[in-house]
Amino acid sequence: MAILVTGAGLIGTAFARNAIARGEEIVFLDPEPRADYLKFRLGGKG
Numbered sequence: 400m401a402i403l404v405t406g407a408g409l410i411g412t413a414f415a416r417n418a419i420a421r422g423e424e425i426v427f428l429d430p431e432p433r434a435d436y437l438k439f440r441l442g443g444k445g
Contacts (some may be wrong), residue, residue: 412440
């Protein structure tokens with residue numbers, strides 16, 4: 400099951416990191432996503 404995270408900032412990416420570690424699929428909804436920040440926060444798992 401995919402989890403929708405509204406906002407790819409500090410809190411959203413922290414939650415996503417934990418969810419990815421549990422094997423969940425994450426979908427971000429953000430008006431201005433920054434691929435470089437997501438790669439920095441999530442590594443190669445994002």
